[in-house]
Amino acid sequence: MQPGSLLPDLERLIPAARLLRRAAEMTPYESDALTAFRARPAAVVLAETQDEVIEIVRLCHRDGVPFVARGSGTSLSGGSLPVEGGVVIALNRLNRILRLDPAQRIAVVEPGVINLDVSRAAAPYGLYYAPDPSSQLICTIGGNVAFNSGGAHCLKYGMTANHVLGIKAVLPDGEVVQLGGASLESVGPDLTGFFVGSEGLFGVALEITLRLLPKPELYRTVLAAYDSLEAAGDAVAQVVASGLLPGAMEIMDALAIEAAEAAVHAGYPRDAAALLIVELEGERIQVEAEFTHLLQVIEGSGPKTVTVAKDDADRARIWKGRKSAFSAVGRLSPDYLVQDGVVPRSRLGEALATIEQLSRAHQLRVANVFHAGDGNLHPLILFNGRVPGELERAEVLAGEIIHMCIDLGGSITGEHGVGMEKRQHMPTMFTETDLAVMAELRRALDPGEIANRGKMFPAGEAPALRSHGLHPLERQGILSRE
Amino acid sequence: MTATTMIAPESIEAVQSAICAHERLVVRGGGTKPPLSAADPDQIVLATHRLTGIVEYAPGEFVFTARAGTRLQEIAAALAEHGQYLPFDPPLVAAGATLGGAIAAGLSGSGRQRYGGVRDFLIGVRFVDGQGRLVRGGGKVVKNAAGFDLPRLLVGSVGRLGVIVEASFKVFPRPPQYATVRAPQPTLDDALTTIARLNSSTFDIEALDLLIEDKAPVLYIRQGGLATTLDARQQGLITWLGSGTPLPDEAAFWADSGNFGWAPAGWTLVKTPVTLLTIPVLEQALHAHGAQRRYFGGGAAVWIAWPGELTALDALLAQLQLSGLILRGDVAQPFVGVRTGASLAARIKRVLDPSNRFPIL
Numbered sequence: 001m002q003p004g005s006l007l008p009d010l011e012r013l014i015p016a017a018r019l020l021r022r023a024a025e026m027t028p029y030e031s032d033a034l035t036a037f038r039a040r041p042a043a044v045v046l047a048e049t050q051d052e053v054i055e056i057v058r059l060c061h062r063d064g065v066p067f068v069a070r071g072s073g074t075s076l077s078g079g080s081l082p083v084e085g086g087v088v089i090a091l092n093r094l095n096r097i098l099r100l101d102p103a104q105r106i107a108v109v110e111p112g113v114i115n116l117d118v119s120r121a122a123a124p125y126g127l128y129y130a131p132d133p134s135s136q137l138i139c140t141i142g143g144n145v146a147f148n149s150g151g152a153h154c155l156k157y158g159m160t161a162n163h164v165l166g167i168k169a170v171l172p173d174g175e176v177v178q179l180g181g182a183s184l185e186s187v188g189p190d191l192t193g194f195f196v197g198s199e200g201l202f203g204v205a206l207e208i209t210l211r212l213l214p215k216p217e218l219y220r221t222v223l224a225a226y227d228s229l230e231a232a233g234d235a236v237a238q239v240v241a242s243g244l245l246p247g248a249m250e251i252m253d254a255l256a257i258e259a260a261e262a263a264v265h266a267g268y269p270r271d272a273a274a275l276l277i278v279e280l281e282g283e284r285i286q287v288e289a290e291f292t293h294l295l296q297v298i299e300g301s302g303p304k305t306v307t308v309a310k311d312d313a314d315r316a317r318i319w320k321g322r323k324s325a326f327s328a329v330g331r332l333s334p335d336y337l338v339q340d341g342v343v344p345r346s347r348l349g350e351a352l353a354t355i356e357q358l359s360r361a362h363q364l365r366v367a368n369v370f371h372a373g374d375g376n377l378h379p380l381i382l383f384n385g386r387v388p389g390e391l392e393r394a395e396v397l398a399g400e401i402i403h404m405c406i407d408l409g410g411s412i413t414g415e416h417g418v419g420m421e422k423r424q425h426m427p428t429m430f431t432e433t434d435l436a437v438m439a440e441l442r443r444a445l446d447p448g449e450i451a452n453r454g455k456m457f458p459a460g461e462a463p464a465l466r467s468h469g470l471h472p473l474e475r476q477g478i479l480s481r482e
Numbered sequence: 483m484t485a486t487t488m489i490a491p492e493s494i495e496a497v498q499s500a501i502c503a504h505e506r507l508v509v510r511g512g513g514t515k516p517p518l519s520a521a522d523p524d525q526i527v528l529a530t531h532r533l534t535g536i537v538e539y540a541p542g543e544f545v546f547t548a549r550a551g552t553r554l555q556e557i558a559a560a561l562a563e564h565g566q567y568l569p570f571d572p573p574l575v576a577a578g579a580t581l582g583g584a585i586a587a588g589l590s591g592s593g594r595q596r597y598g599g600v601r602d603f604l605i606g607v608r609f610v611d612g613q614g615r616l617v618r619g620g621g622k623v624v625k626n627a628a629g630f631d632l633p634r635l636l637v638g639s640v641g642r643l644g645v646i647v648e649a650s651f652k653v654f655p656r657p658p659q660y661a662t663v664r665a666p667q668p669t670l671d672d673a674l675t676t677i678a679r680l681n682s683s684t685f686d687i688e689a690l691d692l693l694i695e696d697k698a699p700v701l702y703i704r705q706g707g708l709a710t711t712l713d714a715r716q717q718g719l720i721t722w723l724g725s726g727t728p729l730p731d732e733a734a735f736w737a738d739s740g741n742f743g744w745a746p747a748g749w750t751l752v753k754t755p756v757t758l759l760t761i762p763v764l765e766q767a768l769h770a771h772g773a774q775r776r777y778f779g780g781g782a783a784v785w786i787a788w789p790g791e792l793t794a795l796d797a798l799l800a801q802l803q804l805s806g807l808i809l810r811g812d813v814a815q816p817f818v819g820v821r822t823g824a825s826l827a828a829r830i831k832r833v834l835d836p837s838n839r840f841p842i843l
Contacts, residue, residue, distance in 0.1 A: 103678035104758050126682055147627065154625045155544070161631060162602045171826070179823040185755035185783035186588065186638060187805040188843070189830070190601050191823040193634030197627055217684035240542055243565050243655040282686050285711045285718070342623045346542050374625040375543075411626040418628055429628055430618065437617045437833070438630050444829045456629070 006063045010043060010087075013055055020044040029070065029088050033135075034078040036337075036391075037420050041068070041082035048093045050110070050168075050206045056089055057204060058174035066453040069204045071112060071140030076338055077419025079147055079199055083453050089204065091142050097121050098207065105212045106165065106182055111142025111205050115149075118210060127212040130157045133415065134323050145205050148197030150415030152248045152322075155373040157213075159415065161196040166209035169195060171202065172446035182209055199417050200452035201442050216281035219247075220291040221309040223318050224298050225272035229253055229368070232274035233349040235301035236372045239278060240345065242297045244290055249373035250277040253352075255332070256325045256369045256380075263328035266321025269305050276303075276372070277318060322369070326380060329367040333382035335391070337398050340416040341405030345375040354404050355379050362397045364390070376414035377405070403428060418456045426458050488527040494608070494616060494647050500528055501645065502614040507839050509641030511551060511583030514574040515809040517816040518587055518640050525841075530582055533647055536560055538622070545605070547622055547650040550582025557581060567656035569597040571689075573740040582646040587807070588638025589753065591740045592689035592704070592778045597654065599779075600637055606650035607633040611643065612835025622650045635830065640807075640816060642843035643834045657706025660688065661716045662735065665701040665726035670765055673699035674758050676723065677781045685719055689736065692777040694769070702729065704736065742810070745774060745787035750811030752786045752795065752818065754804050767798050792818065815841065 010019055020026050021043055031038045042065075047053045053069075060067045066086035073080050082088050095112035102125035107118055115136040118129040132151035133139055139149070144160045145167070157163075166180035180192035195202050226232040232251050239246060252260065252275045257268050268275055280287050280294060298306055309315040330336050343351045352368060355377075359366040365382040379401055383394040402412050402425050412418070412425045426435060439457060443449065488510075491497045501507060504526045510519035511530050521527050530551035539546040541564035548557060554568070554575045561567050571593025572584040585607070590599035597603075606620035609632075619632025636646055667673035673692055680690060680703065689704035703726070705715055720726045729735060738744060745751050756764060758781045768775050771794065774787040786806070788795050792813060799806050799819025806818040821827075831843050 102682055105681050126684070148631070150625055150627070156597075158598065158602050159625065159627070161634065162598055175825065177823055177826050179826065181755070181822065182757045182759075183755035183782055184594070184779055185590070185599065185753070187753070187755060187807045187817065187819075188588075188821060188823070189639045189643065189827055190588065190634040190637040191826055193601050193637065194631050194830075196634075197631050214682050214684055237542055240544070243658075245655055283684060283707075283715060285714055286686065286707045289708050289711050342621075342625050344540065344543050344545070344623055346540060371625070375623055376625045410623050411621045411628050413627045414623075414625040415627050422628075426629065429621075433615050434618050434629070437611065437615065438632075440833045441630060441830060444833045445826075 018046040032073040071143035079419035147417035168207035172451035224303040255367035259328035260321040343410040511580035512578040609644040662729040662732035
């Protein structure tokens with residue numbers, strides 16, 4: 001960038017304490033949860049007001065300087081990786097819940113509000129915010145909106161886009177727009193939905209209107225152990241065929257079970273090849289009746305053992321193991337890559353068999369923890385970056401898994417987004433025309449391509465500076481890659 | 483009205499060439515919402531009724547893909563064979579509405595209360611834009627975060643950004659049985675308070691509509707689920723409400739609601755998104771104008787049957803900062819009231835339809 005005029009203007013706008021310029025101050029912002037990429041921005045601005053964000057974007061637009069909006073930096077696809085020499089707009093301090101209206105079941109929040117804080121604020125009214133990415137203790141709503149984050153409940157409840165009703169945003173050229181509103185219904189193109197998942201390329205969301213849901217009266221959770229992943233996968237198919245609509249269906253393989261047990265003592269059976277968690281929720285009478293039916297289906301699917309959560313503590317323990325599985329598996333290896341592909345649910349067994357073959361062929365261990373209900377795989381490829389050639393083999397293996405997902409009729413990403421990591425795979429999933437149209441739409445909003453430049457689209461230079469080991473937040477157990 | 487020329491392509495390629503061959507086009511699905519495809523004499527009507535058929539349906543995946551001109555009735559029947567349904571409950575199914583039309587109109591019905599609207603169930607789309615390009619967005623799996631969300635962009639686009647030719651949807655198992663409580667409310671305030679309480683309650687509600695009958699508000703609350711527990715759940719609801727009676731022949735009530743059999747012939751029919759906060763003022767004005775109205779989706783929107791001049795409704799909605807989509811009536815274009823995000827929509831329109839082959843958005 002040509003920092004000549006921009007930086008003095010930023011200095012006039014932002015107090016020195018919130019305008020980071022020194023390398024040491026900016027280091028935490030050089031990477032996100034995809035630690036394989038690293039880039040040094042020219043400045044990091046810790047914005048405190050919406051007006052500041054708007055002004056920063058306008059200045060960047062005026063000078064053609066790229067900017068990247070950033071929340072807590074938990075992106076697994078490198079979505080908040082800075083642009084070398086650009087500006088990082090850190091949004092964590094825009095963390096006010098502006099309005100919580102229990103009668104209308106909405107919350108209006110700033111982008112730096114932590115995902116779980118929305119549910120915490122809504123809890124006194126018996127409400128909660130449904131999308132629950134595993135990083136929900138730390139990830140922000142702004143980041144969730146940019147990447148259309150998922151979680152364990154997407155089959156029944158949908159992704160972030162299903163829960164965003166309105167957005168006030170500053171577009172990359174500084175125009176401020178209001179999309180959608182407080183109603184669940186709208187007239188005209190669903191611009192709110194179009195903005196969600198645009199990976200920061202459409203600008204910065206300043207105010208987000210979220211839909212809240214009433215907390216279900218009752219949850220019933222069952223944990224079943226199987227001799228093979230295939231048997232667990234078949235059980236999922238049988239549950240679905242039975243006409244039930246579980247809120248969550250999750251599968252873990254032996255490596256993941258072992259790691260989760262070692263980490264949090266979830267009480268999982270250690271000798272199983274696969275674990276299946278199924279959860280129903282809703283009105284008590286209905287759920288009790290459905291759960292009886294579910295247990296019959298599970299018993300008929302040939303499990304080794306079946307454990308029913310007796311109370312909330314039991315249920316919390318089962319989920320704790322599941323939610324910590326990824327960081328736990330990560331501890332088995334100096335480095336790992338997480339994939340996020342989706343396959344049609346009926347082809348899960350096939351997909352897992354292929355992953356096992358690929359794992360053997362490349363001589364790298366792969367652990368599997370996945371959202372079986374929506375076909376969202378999370379193969380975790382273990383490698384040691386210090387062994388020459390291992391990272392390259394891991395990347396080849398990851399690429400082959402992505403191609404398999406597309407061949408099976410799925411997607412390259414279920415919830416992590418394309419970001420830096422999967423942009424080279426976009427042409428496998430979309431035609432040249434699809435991508436051309438998306439690129440034109442992007443330029444219609446951002447002619448200079450200054451907003452999160454280098455993400456989502458396949459072209460462009462990779463600023464890859466390889467790093468090694470866990471993200472600092474991960475080491476502290478704050479963040480998990482899933 | 484002068485007769486317009488209609489073309490009905492049988493293939494996606496034919497849609498592409500038709501778009502390239504004509505300067506001004508209007509897309510029409512089943513034609514059940516005439517103002518959405520109102521055509522001038524110099525506009526060609528591009529009808530989708532030959533682009534039909536379910537392309538793929540895997541009940542175990544909760545996903546199907548169909549050509550845009552496929553009637554919702556056919557889709558509903560195919561899904562019903564496997565105990566599944568379209569949870570967003572599109573209106574005008576019996577009247578012949580198509581899948582593409584439901585997306586383009588962005589219409590959901592009373593059943594949206596339980597799991598969400600059409601935007602929440604559309605997972606992939608193929609469309610031909612105003613330059614004749616075949617574009618795909620989304621996919622055929624229920625969870626997907628790759629690329630811009632073009633499917634959602636087309637929800638409510640009213641044929642102004644392109645011709646939807648194929649769409650993929652998520653579907654759910656249909657509750658085996660339904661029951662509805664009819665609960666008259668003393669005042670509108672009481673009705674809105676009850677809606678708010680229900681919306682925050684742990685009851686799983688399939689539909690929650692507010693009707694004004696003989697000037698008095700009445701709530702219709704639909705539950706669904708296992709036959710073995712439904713009676714007990716309904717009793718629980720009535721006890722919680724403190725009033726209300728089971729509605730006999732409830733299926734017919736909801737079917738009539740979605741087919742607008744209640745709206746007087748010749749009146750203009752409009753959908754308007756609302757909130758519990760905007761309803762009181764709007765309700766007063768609608769009552770004063772002698773309009774008929776049904777609030778649906780737990781107070782998320784209202785169907786308005788409007789007897790008089792449309793300019794008065796337009797002014798009313800604009801004054802209340804509300805928007806409306808005209809589904810029936812003699813109008814040249816379907817939008818009334820205010821529009822949000824108009825400048826962004828215009829930028830998108832310039833990309834997908836730069837020579838304005840389709841009507842303005």
